[in-house]
Amino acid sequence: MKGWDAMEYDEKLARFRQAHLNPFNKLLGPRQHEQEPSGKAQEVTSEDTLPELPAGEPEFHFSERVMDLGLSEDHFSRPVGLFLASDVQQLRQAIEECKQVILELPEQSEKQKDAVVRLIHLRLKLQELKDPNEEEPNIRVLLEHRFYKEKSKSVKQTCDKCNTIIWGLIQTWYTCTGCYYRCHSKCLNLISKPCVSSKVSHQAEYELNICPETGLDSQDYRCAECRAPISLRGVPSEARQCDYTGQYYCSHCHWNDLAVIPARVVHNWDFEPRKVSRCSMRYLALMVSRPVLRLREINPLLFNYVEELVEIRKLRQDILLMKPYFITCKEAMEARLLLQLQDRQHFVENDEMYSIQDLLEVHMGRLSCSLTEIHTLFAKHIKLDCERCQAKGFVCELCKEGDVLFPFDSHTSVCTDCSAVFHRDCYYDNSTTCPKCARLNLRKQSLFQEPGLDVDA
Numbered sequence: 001m002k003g004w005d006a007m008e009y010d011e012k013l014a015r016f017r018q019a020h021l022n023p024f025n026k027l028l029g030p031r032q033h034e035q036e037p038s039g040k041a042q043e044v045t046s047e048d049t050l051p052e053l054p055a056g057e058p059e060f061h062f063s064e065r066v067m068d069l070g071l072s073e074d075h076f077s078r079p080v081g082l083f084l085a086s087d088v089q090q091l092r093q094a095i096e097e098c099k100q101v102i103l104e105l106p107e108q109s110e111k112q113k114d115a116v117v118r119l120i121h122l123r124l125k126l127q128e129l130k131d132p133n134e135e136e137p138n139i140r141v142l143l144e145h146r147f148y149k150e151k152s153k154s155v156k157q158t159c160d161k162c163n164t165i166i167w168g169l170i171q172t173w174y175t176c177t178g179c180y181y182r183c184h185s186k187c188l189n190l191i192s193k194p195c196v197s198s199k200v201s202h203q204a205e206y207e208l209n210i211c212p213e214t215g216l217d218s219q220d221y222r223c224a225e226c227r228a229p230i231s232l233r234g235v236p237s238e239a240r241q242c243d244y245t246g247q248y249y250c251s252h253c254h255w256n257d258l259a260v261i262p263a264r265v266v267h268n269w270d271f272e273p274r275k276v277s278r279c280s281m282r283y284l285a286l287m288v289s290r291p292v293l294r295l296r297e298i299n300p301l302l303f304n305y306v307e308e309l310v311e312i313r314k315l316r317q318d319i320l321l322m323k324p325y326f327i328t329c330k331e332a333m334e335a336r337l338l339l340q341l342q343d344r345q346h347f348v349e350n351d352e353m354y355s356i357q358d359l360l361e362v363h364m365g366r367l368s369c370s371l372t373e374i375h376t377l378f379a380k381h382i383k384l385d386c387e388r389c390q391a392k393g394f395v396c397e398l399c400k401e402g403d404v405l406f407p408f409d410s411h412t413s414v415c416t417d418c419s420a421v422f423h424r425d426c427y428y429d430n431s432t433t434c435p436k437c438a439r440l441n442l443r444k445q446s447l448f449q450e451p452g453l454d455v456d457a
Contacts, residue, residue: 091126098122124170140174140188144195145181147174147188160278161187163252179282193225196283204292206262213246223250225279243274244284257281262356266298269306271363284356291346291353308362315371316351318408322378323348325389332381332389340374347371382406394421 098119105112140147150173157166157173161183166173172185178197216232216239223230223237224247230239240254241247243261258273259281265271276284295302295309303309319341326332341347344358361367382389383406393404397420405421407414413424415434422434 088126091122095119095122095126124167142188142191143193144178144198145176145191146178146195147176147181149173149185150175157182159183159187161190161252163255179286181282193279196279197286199283200286200290204287204290206287206292207244208263208266208298209246210261210263210267211241211243211246213241216248219248223248223253225249225253225277228252240275240277242277242280244276244280247277249277253277253279259284260356260360262287262293265356265359266293266295266302269302269363271360287356289355289357291355291358293354293356293359294352295354296352306362308365308368311368312358312362312371313351315368315375316347318375319347319378320351321406321408321414322382325382325392326378328392329386329389331386335381337378337381340377379406379408396421396423396426398422398426 098115102112102115102119105115138149140149150168156168158164159166159173160181166182166184173182174185174188175182176195176197178195181191181195183191216230221229221231224242224245228237228250230237230248230250232239237250239248240251240256242249242254244259244263254275254277256275257278259276260271261274261276262284264274303313323338326337332338338348346353346355358367361370383393384390390404393406396402396405402423405412405423407419407421409421411424412421414421415437417437418434420434420437
């Protein structure tokens with residue numbers, strides 16, 4: 001009887017656990033009973049409750065907390081901040097709820113970090129609803145800016161208007177092709193400053209006075225660009241001075257960018273970068289390669305102070321003397337030798353104009369090396385490689401001796417009237433009198449002295 005009682009107890013205990021302790025059977029039990037035939041359906045009555053244990057068996061008490069199979073945590077509830085929110089009002093409500101939860105959670109806990117991540121996603125979703133990127137035109141023209149819609153989604157930029165981050169993944173943003181001004185699509189209509197590229201095109205010149213400050217009172221204590229109230233005490237906004245213009249700007253228009261100031265370069269040969277406003281930064285960046293500085297007029301004493309400038313000027317003068325050889329040489333035109341200076345076209349046009357980029361490379365010692373290599377290449381073509389260019393050389397008419405001379409040789413002198421080439425020593429020994437010019441003058445006099453000709457005419 002003991003064996004039979006034990007089997008009956010085990011069977012009842014198994015039915016009890018299947019019907020009461022398995023949380024999934026609580027949901028699926030009725031369906032199973034409906035699917036099973038009525039004859040085989042087993043009903044759990046009040047007699048099927050936990051049976052009495054035989055004498056001597058220990059008694060176990062299963063609390064509801066222990067036997068819930070770990071389902072006391074709410075794994076299936078929605079996260080803090082409803083992502084299914086479809087309008088701005090619901091998203092703002094979810095953001096406020098998420099903020100409150102972050103404040104209530106323990107500091108530096110994993111749950112708090114997850115809540116912060118959810119808050120970021122909710123704010124990005126809200127920004128996306130405020131700034132939709134559908135049906136935005138690809139080109140916008142405002143105040144001479146030519147804005148193109150950017151397609152890059154991974155690069156993080158900063159809006160030049162509102163001074164906030166541009167989230168390219170969810171926000172539409174534009175870049176001006178002239179001055180590289182970047183802004184949100186929602187900030188386009190708020191722009192008040194015209195494109196600086198128009199100023200570069202129409203009036204390309206530098207401010208050559210060092211930091212021409214006039215004072216905050218002359219600006220009515222307002223930003224020189226956006227006219228926002230500013231002061232040196234930082235109330236209501238900090239006043240930041242631009243070292244290029246000398247004017248004061250607010251923190252939205254002056255980001256403490258650093259740039260080389262042209263006035264300090266040409267007057268003091270000072271290349272230390274200084275703080276400038278955003279507008280000045282873009283203007284200086286566009287002007288850096290433009291040859292608008294005539295150093296001989298601005299500061300002629302600079303050539304006495306900087307020896308490299310004297311060397312550069314001599315190389316440029318020699319290249320200008322080589323240019324006529326290349327223009328009339330078929331081989332030189334086919335080889336495109338003059339394209340060696342395509343980045344500095346002003347070097348083959350004159351020897352006076354300089355750009356800030358030229359002066360920067362002179363200061364770093366790079367321009368002299370590169371220009372010397374080009375000078376050597378040009379001279380090699382004229383004096384060694386090309387017979388046509390060699391045939392255009394000169395013979396010193398004063399001494400009738402020596403090799404063929406060229407105007408760019410270091411030991412020659414060139415007549416300013418007829419461009420004849422002589423040895424430098426011979427030219428100065430003959431009191432700088434050019435025999436070719438003397439013959440031409442004698443020929444003119446003989447022609448005028450013929451009968452029937454009026455010399456004064």
